Amino acid sequence: MTSFSDLGLGQKLLDALDAVGYKAPTPIQAGAIPHALAGKDVLGIAQTGTGKTASFTLPLIERLSKGRAKARMPRSLILSPTRELAAQIAENFDNYAKNTKLTKVLLIGGVAFGPQEEILNKGADVVIATPGRLLDQFERGKVLLNGVQILVIDEADRMLDMGFIPDIERILKTLPAKRQTLFFSATMPPEIKSLVDRFMHEPERVEVSRQASTATTITQLQARVKDKTPAAKRDMLRKALDRDGVKNGIIFCNRKRDVDIVARSLVKHGLSAAPIHGDLDQSTRTKTLDDFKSDKLRFLVASDVAARGLDIPAVSHVFNFDVPHNAEDYVHRIGRTGRAGLAGEAVTIVGPADEKNLAAVEKMLGKKIEAVDFGKSGHSAPAKAAPASPAEPEADDAEEKPAGRSRRGRRPRKDQTVSVEADAPAKAEPVSNRDKNHSAPKPAQKPDKPAPRRERSGRNAQQDGDRFKGFGNDVPAFFNIEG
Numbered sequence: 001m002t003s004f005s006d007l008g009l010g011q012k013l014l015d016a017l018d019a020v021g022y023k024a025p026t027p028i029q030a031g032a033i034p035h036a037l038a039g040k041d042v043l044g045i046a047q048t049g050t051g052k053t054a055s056f057t058l059p060l061i062e063r064l065s066k067g068r069a070k071a072r073m074p075r076s077l078i079l080s081p082t083r084e085l086a087a088q089i090a091e092n093f094d095n096y097a098k099n100t101k102l103t104k105v106l107l108i109g110g111v112a113f114g115p116q117e118e119i120l121n122k123g124a125d126v127v128i129a130t131p132g133r134l135l136d137q138f139e140r141g142k143v144l145l146n147g148v149q150i151l152v153i154d155e156a157d158r159m160l161d162m163g164f165i166p167d168i169e170r171i172l173k174t175l176p177a178k179r180q181t182l183f184f185s186a187t188m189p190p191e192i193k194s195l196v197d198r199f200m201h202e203p204e205r206v207e208v209s210r211q212a213s214t215a216t217t218i219t220q221l222q223a224r225v226k227d228k229t230p231a232a233k234r235d236m237l238r239k240a241l242d243r244d245g246v247k248n249g250i251i252f253c254n255r256k257r258d259v260d261i262v263a264r265s266l267v268k269h270g271l272s273a274a275p276i277h278g279d280l281d282q283s284t285r286t287k288t289l290d291d292f293k294s295d296k297l298r299f300l301v302a303s304d305v306a307a308r309g310l311d312i313p314a315v316s317h318v319f320n321f322d323v324p325h326n327a328e329d330y331v332h333r334i335g336r337t338g339r340a341g342l343a344g345e346a347v348t349i350v351g352p353a354d355e356k357n358l359a360a361v362e363k364m365l366g367k368k369i370e371a372v373d374f375g376k377s378g379h380s381a382p383a384k385a386a387p388a389s390p391a392e393p394e395a396d397d398a399e400e401k402p403a404g405r406s407r408r409g410r411r412p413r414k415d416q417t418v419s420v421e422a423d424a425p426a427k428a429e430p431v432s433n434r435d436k437n438h439s440a441p442k443p444a445q446k447p448d449k450p451a452p453r454r455e456r457s458g459r460n461a462q463q464d465g466d467r468f469k470g471f472g473n474d475v476p477a478f479f480n481i482e483g
């Protein structure tokens, strides 16, 4: 097996990797690091969860460790589409670079300019930025980009989705032509290919895909709501949440407005839930995410854009408050559960307005999602339910009627289990239809008990109070280098 020392990384980095508990490089790391260390441009096709952050951060640290930072002239620039992703990269950098003197600055929106400028003035080796804030600081003359020797673009396809390509082109034009570019994207749409062709120099292409894993099973269900009102959907959602085995979950909504309304409604009904979307200020988003990762928060209510690229650990459940407009988003959403061998369940609430989107999702899946009626289903008491109130709490807004608790005593019935590429825009294939009742799937771990570390995810390590242990010896089977 390839080891980190085979890749050409120096002792300081090897010690840091040892300290975070990584035993062996993941395929994207094994494929990209030697090229990057050799100073070549690298085009990495990989998604979040493959270890791609270290595949650019480690060689960047190694290559920069010899020089020194100059005031306002960073030697490297890492561009990320979202603030959270940028913050995650910064966190990774701090862990890997702890035995070096390298400094970094995080330039993201939603936080004050002052402290960022102070670090820039002292001299930062690495700037980790979202495009908007970087351009703001550039235009204010606080950061000069002509000393950048290494440029990293992370999640380029997300940049495209979020309309950042013109900003990226502007930034690229201000950088020295003689530089190294490490470019990462999960997919290669034509706009991204054009960027690569214009701004990269004979890049080495390293592609990693997540393969379908038979151990990764996601039960997919749909709960129909005949009533057109959002309150009826929220009522159904609570019934879906109020079941045995629902340890935690992400609730996706198509609209930001609904993200807020649903989160507020759940809190009013005594559940631990908070919203995450682009209109919330940075400190709130960071706190919400941290609370969710550390199990203080049970339900994260999110928009698709807010959830993208986040290193959110595997959850027992995904709930779709509505069917996404884009069928591929459905696969992204449900891939947040059932990761790396853990059982997962995805429940989609389908109202009259969702029919068209549902048809598109089912067409993509090549099968129907089984309908279940939680109102009539037989479930034992919820694993971790809302406060034991005799009845549902009060209605959360004018349109909401007080709802009854989910009824119990339903007979077991068939459901669908599928195997998908975790978090990948791939086709989900049925692997089995088996009888079991519709209480939520048995979690692979007892509620509140940390899963064994080998069941990969930041969460397991984090629950142990040691967030950066990563995969340890057991890099999951879905890692596969293709080119």
Ligand code: AMP
Binding pocket: 021, 022, 023, 024, 025, 026, 029, 047, 048, 049, 050, 051, 052, 053, 054, 311, 457, 458, 468, 469, 470, 471, 472
């Ligand atoms: P990323 O795809 O960069 O978001 O990484 C996903 C997760 O894998 C993060 O929690 C990393 O800390 C972890 N990780 C990255 N590389 C390794 C490795 N070689 N061994 C174990 N865990 C890793």
